[in-house]
Amino acid sequence: MYLVTFRLDPGEYDAEFHDLNDAIQAxxxxxxxxxxxxxxxAPESEEVLVVYYWESLDTLETFGAYSEHEEAKQRWTEWYDAYEVTVTEILDSYGSGFGDDADPPA
Structure with a gap:
């Protein structure tokens, strides 16, 4: 499994951002x-952390080539003050106490 962590400092969102964001999520x-x-x-700042769960690197690369996603990457300065993307391969995962939350979201 792969995780893509998208850390962002939001700026101003407009209708065009929301339309593009909805298309990317779809x-x-x-x-x-x-x-x-x-x-x-983050309770002490405007910072947002979004973690996306992917089955494989191939599926992540398929998504990364989606045209609206490419457009958003080119236009990030219109909507974010800062951002950072980290791609991580999960080798192992363990723990207890989170119940259904311990698994990737459905």
Whole structure:
């Protein structure tokens, strides 16, 4: 499994951002191998952390080539003050106490 962590400092969102963001999310959900996402908001700042779960690197690369996703990457300065993307391969995962939350979101 792969995790893509998208850390962002939001700027100003407009209608065009929301339309593009919705299209990107629909594309992710329509991609075989997309396992879900989780979002966290830092209580002490505006920072947002979104973690996307992917079955394989191939499925992630398929999604990355989606035209709206490419457009958003080119236009990031219109909507974010800063961003960072980290791709991580999960080799092992363990723990207890989170119940259904321990698994990737459905």
């Amino acid at each position: 594309a992710a959900e329509g991609t075989d191998g997309y396992l879900g996402k989780r979002t966290w908001h």
